[in-house]
Amino acid sequence: MLQREEGPTRGVVFGSVTGINEGLWRHAAAAGFEVVTVERGFTSREKRVDTGLVTRLCRDAYRFGDPRRDRITLVAGDGDYTPAVEQLVADGFAVTVLYWAHANRELREAATAFHALDALIADLALG
DSSP states (O other): OOOOOSSOOOOEEEEEEOTTOHHHHHHHHHTTOEEEEEEOOTTOOOHHHHHHHHHHHHHHHHHHOOTTTOEEEEEOOOGGGHHHHHHHHHTTOEEEEEEOTTSOHHHHHHSSEEEEOGGGHHHHOOO
């Protein structure tokens, strides 16, 4: 279930720009998210998205966060995020991962909680 939490929250969306997803980033910004996009490389790889997200996640957690009061929600399913999630959980942060049911097993297990979004596809779709 996705719901608004009490108190201040920080929402950041990371992704890459393609010819067909420009509207997505405008929609996210209009909804109050900070949007961080990168251009895809000539091989169409998105590694800068992954490393940028992990860098920002860790910086914000350790600079602004308090494990006694703050929860982190990661909407991603790539196993590349597992080491960061493991470290945050080891340091006392509650980390919830939201993604489709086929999310990486190690990432699901590293998180404090995992919730599959499959049943919410109609609610999450734009258009």
